[in-house]
Amino acid sequence: MRQLRSWMRDCGVGFVRAAQAAGVALLIPVVWAAAVGLWQLWGGSAWSWIAPFVWAAIGTLLLAKPVCRMTRTMVANWTGIVLPPGYRELPPITQLSTGYWWNGHSYSRSREDARREQRMKNWRYDPATWRDLRFALLAPVSFGLVALVPLLGVVAAVLALTALPTGYLSGLLVTIATAPYAWRSVIPVATRFLGASATMELADRVDTLTALRADTTIAQAAEIRRIERDLHDGAQARLVALGLALATAEKLMETNPEQAKELLRDARAGAATSLTELRELVRGISPPVLNERGLADAVRAMAMDLPLDVAVETDLPQPLDPPIESALYFGIAELLANAVKHSAASHVQVSLLQEGNQLRAEVEDDGRGGAEIHPEGGLGGLRRRLAVFDGTLEITSPEGGPTRAWMMVPCASS
Amino acid sequence: MRIVVAEDLYLLRDGLVRLLQAYGHEVVATATTGPETVAVLREHRPDVAVVDVRMPPTQTDEGLRAVLAARRETPGLPVLILSQHVEQLYARELLVGGASGVGYLLKDSVFEAEQFIDALERVAAGGTAMDPAVISKLLTSGSPDQRLGTLTDRERSVLELMAEGLSNTAIAGRLFLSESAISKYTTSLFGKLGITDDETGNRRVLAVLTYLNS
Numbered sequence: 001m002r003q004l005r006s007w008m009r010d011c012g013v014g015f016v017r018a019a020q021a022a023g024v025a026l027l028i029p030v031v032w033a034a035a036v037g038l039w040q041l042w043g044g045s046a047w048s049w050i051a052p053f054v055w056a057a058i059g060t061l062l063l064a065k066p067v068c069r070m071t072r073t074m075v076a077n078w079t080g081i082v083l084p085p086g087y088r089e090l091p092p093i094t095q096l097s098t099g100y101w102w103n104g105h106s107y108s109r110s111r112e113d114a115r116r117e118q119r120m121k122n123w124r125y126d127p128a129t130w131r132d133l134r135f136a137l138l139a140p141v142s143f144g145l146v147a148l149v150p151l152l153g154v155v156a157a158v159l160a161l162t163a164l165p166t167g168y169l170s171g172l173l174v175t176i177a178t179a180p181y182a183w184r185s186v187i188p189v190a191t192r193f194l195g196a197s198a199t200m201e202l203a204d205r206v207d208t209l210t211a212l213r214a215d216t217t218i219a220q221a222a223e224i225r226r227i228e229r230d231l232h233d234g235a236q237a238r239l240v241a242l243g244l245a246l247a248t249a250e251k252l253m254e255t256n257p258e259q260a261k262e263l264l265r266d267a268r269a270g271a272a273t274s275l276t277e278l279r280e281l282v283r284g285i286s287p288p289v290l291n292e293r294g295l296a297d298a299v300r301a302m303a304m305d306l307p308l309d310v311a312v313e314t315d316l317p318q319p320l321d322p323p324i325e326s327a328l329y330f331g332i333a334e335l336l337a338n339a340v341k342h343s344a345a346s347h348v349q350v351s352l353l354q355e356g357n358q359l360r361a362e363v364e365d366d367g368r369g370g371a372e373i374h375p376e377g378g379l380g381g382l383r384r385r386l387a388v389f390d391g392t393l394e395i396t397s398p399e400g401g402p403t404r405a406w407m408m409v410p411c412a413s414s
Numbered sequence: 415m416r417i418v419v420a421e422d423l424y425l426l427r428d429g430l431v432r433l434l435q436a437y438g439h440e441v442v443a444t445a446t447t448g449p450e451t452v453a454v455l456r457e458h459r460p461d462v463a464v465v466d467v468r469m470p471p472t473q474t475d476e477g478l479r480a481v482l483a484a485r486r487e488t489p490g491l492p493v494l495i496l497s498q499h500v501e502q503l504y505a506r507e508l509l510v511g512g513a514s515g516v517g518y519l520l521k522d523s524v525f526e527a528e529q530f531i532d533a534l535e536r537v538a539a540g541g542t543a544m545d546p547a548v549i550s551k552l553l554t555s556g557s558p559d560q561r562l563g564t565l566t567d568r569e570r571s572v573l574e575l576m577a578e579g580l581s582n583t584a585i586a587g588r589l590f591l592s593e594s595a596i597s598k599y600t601t602s603l604f605g606k607l608g609i610t611d612d613e614t615g616n617r618r619v620l621a622v623l624t625y626l627n628s
Contacts, residue, residue, distance in 0.1 A: 271525065282499075304556075306556075
């Protein structure tokens with residue numbers, strides 16, 4: 001009994017869905033049918049077809065995007081499969097000091113003109129436009145026809161009602177038999193032709209990589225300049241002073257041994273200070289423990305030095321690529337520093353694990369929470385540095401805590 | 415003393431050998447790689463070895479691993495580790511087999527030649543020499559210890575020097591105080607930290623390090 005009820009429900013739901021799918025798929029054929037009708041109405045002469053058909057063509061271009069949007073919504077509602085639309089993002093429109101508006105391609109007098117021009121250009125060059133059009137033309141001859149079958153069954157039944165009862169029955173039978181299945185034909189067609197195409201994914205990837213390259217180039221140049229400045233003002237200057245002191249001490253050795261001794265003492269103190277400075281600098285570039293022991297022990301060593309109770313759990317099967325190791329190390333350092341500075345936590349758990357072909361580095365504290373990723377802040381910078389390796393940074397930090405931040409980086413699977 | 419020096423950089427090795435000879439010690443052998451260090455330690459059985467952490471062939475912690483292996487083989491083998499950086503992690507690994515005859519100092523410590531030779535002799539005699547940087551990290555890391563907070567500044571500096579491995583006499587010399595004043599401070603700080611004060615010498619250092627470690 002229950003089976004019968006669920007089957008009937010399937011039938012009803014399927015019928016409604018098939019009707020929707022057929023309606024969406026047949027929007028454009030309807031426009032063309034109307035054009036043909038109009039042409040016939042005007043006498044079907046040699047020249048009167050032009051106007052209705054131009055209108056139908058424009059209608060097709062305008063309807064392609066809505067048809068795709070509706071299909072995407074239907075598929076998402078019915079199956080939960082989300083098909084990313086993949087339209088290219090429009091660059092912002094900015095006013096220049098000359099008063100003109102720049103849309104990324106050309107100048108315009110007003111903001112509206114700039115926006116319109118940008119839309120037109122983007123519409124022509126966005127691969128998503130051509131995909132939409134292709135799909136809109138493909139829809140009626142693929143799932144449109146299939147989804148039409150249950151509806152045609154009903155139509156046949158109604159038409160046959162007056163003529164012969166066997167036709168009536170077979171019409172209903174067709175509807176009942178096909179209703180639960182016909183609408184499903186939309187799924188393979190949509191997933192195959194409506195998703196982002198390889199070209200679109202590549203275009204996206206190129207955009208992302210270009211932005212990343214710019215970011216890393218800038219960051220790297222800034223880093224190198226910082227190191228140069230530190231060396232120039234620190235160790236280099238101290239070594240010059242050291243040489244000077246030694247030269248002077250040598251000169252004074254015979255005439256004024258007391259002063260020479262004092263100079264030597266100063267020189268020794270200078271050497272000690274420059275060593276300390278160099279050690280700090282080296283730690284910032286590449287922590288020695290990381291070179292000597294790898295990520296797990298380097299994180300353990302770092303955790304030991306913090307004024308917090310930090311537990312470290314690691315399960316990394318193989319040695320990692322040095323750049324990834326370094327990025328994860330400094331990422332964990334940043335997250336731990338945040339925990340020390342802002343969270344008022346008393347206990348922190350760090351875990352380093354391999355999940356499939358991803359590395360997961362997680363830092364969780366029992367502090368007060370409320371942490372966010374600001375694009376301009378330290379965590380935003382960390383996210384950008386990880387993106388270079390196709391890595392990600394996620395954070396959950398409700399008010400009142402706890403804060404959990406995790407980085408995922410792909411690694412070559414063993 | 416008969417000393418082995420393991421250090422891969424020629425300038426530093428040469429400087430160390432000269433310094434040790436200037437203080438009247440004999441350098442019986444030198445080593446430049448991790449495996450060589452293990453072999454030399456086994457062959458010469460020196461009174462004390464001075465070993466660098468980073469060495470060929472891998473340019474990682476070869477020296478430290480050589481020392482840990484040698485001390486597993488010969489417990490209490492006196493070794494002084496010299497490094498460009500000090501880590502609590504390494505200090506704890508060194509102390510696992512006991513604090514007897516263990517030294518762990520920054521390379522900078524050779525600048526204070528007298529103190530460096532003192533530390534080396536202490537280690538050779540089965541004592542301990544921990545770098546002040548390790549001790550200050552031990553004191554500031556982990557959850558804040560309420561009992562450490564109750565120490566006076568004087569008691570705190572006595573504690574730090576004690577953890578470095580110095581005897582009461584040496585601490586008195588460093589702080590320009592009398593030995594009886596130092597023993598007064600040690601009694602009061604042991605009382606505050608809850609460590610029994612019947613430990614002397616090396617065992618006292620271990621008690622202090624264990625306290626700071628926990």
